[in-house]
Amino acid sequence: MFVVSKIFWNLVQPLSLVFFLGCLALVLIWMRWLRTAVAALSLSLVVLFLTLYTTLGSLLLQSLEARFPRPTADPQALSCIIVLGGAFETEVTTARGGMDLNQAADRFVEALRLAMRYPQAKILVSGGDGSLSGAYEGDAAASIRFFEAFGIGRDRLIAETTSRNTDENAQNSRELLASSGLGQCLLITSAFHMPRSVGLFRKAGVDVAPWPVDYRTAGNVSFALDFTQPSLNAQQISTAVREWVGLVAYRMLGRIDDVFPSP
Secondary structure, eight states: OHHHHHHHHHHHSHHHHHHHHHHHHHHHHHTTOHHHHHHHHHHHHHHHHHHHHBSHHHHHHHHHHTSSOOOSSOOSOOOEEEEESOOBOHHHHHHHOSOOBOTTTHHHHHHHHHHHHOTTOEEEEEOOOOSSSOOSOOHHHHHHHHHHHTTOOGGGEEEEOOOOSHHHHHHHHHHHHHHHTOOSEEEEEEGGGHHHHHHHHHHTTOOEEEEEEOOOSOSOOOOOBOOSOHHHHHHHHHHHHHHHHHHHHHHHTTSSSSSSOOO
């Protein structure tokens, strides 16, 4: 299922759809089905325009980010923190060592802040190699270097190194938490990723308190044309569509109880 989901996403993400619709239009022209070819080409151009030159992606992300509000204050006490992987450039760290972070770095910056404030708290990092090749170290392995570099003792770290996606994050974390006698943990992940994550952890029977970070929108986006940053617009819509597709797919597979989990 993991391999199928990876291949499926590579096929249906917005820019891939544009490419395949363009290819389909060429085939239809060769077959002299001109009206259908024009329809396919027109659809590809519409998808491309919405992807590059509108705020649609940010609008879709904003609805995900707003689902679980940012906490207004730190907890009075904290014994357990779960951090979901996806913040390290593992292709780079595997080859070069170190701890190179990507756009989701807030996940580990916030985890580090909380770890320093609550010195008794355990930190479970869930994240193995999510690539198809399986050739890279996961975030859990890289995170050990990260936390130890800032003085967080190895005895406080629990590395879940085998999960390849969010579903496996939840399932594997449940087993480690049970064996360590831990419960009622904060769950740190990107705000747009929180609805799917909470749904999966709930389904797995893990009691978590959502702690969203890594916001990608200001929260006041409306649909508009935007010709200033096409590459960012493409990234935003790709991230948003991936999350929404994941929510629908996990609901259809029975891995979450609601299409759009709520607080």
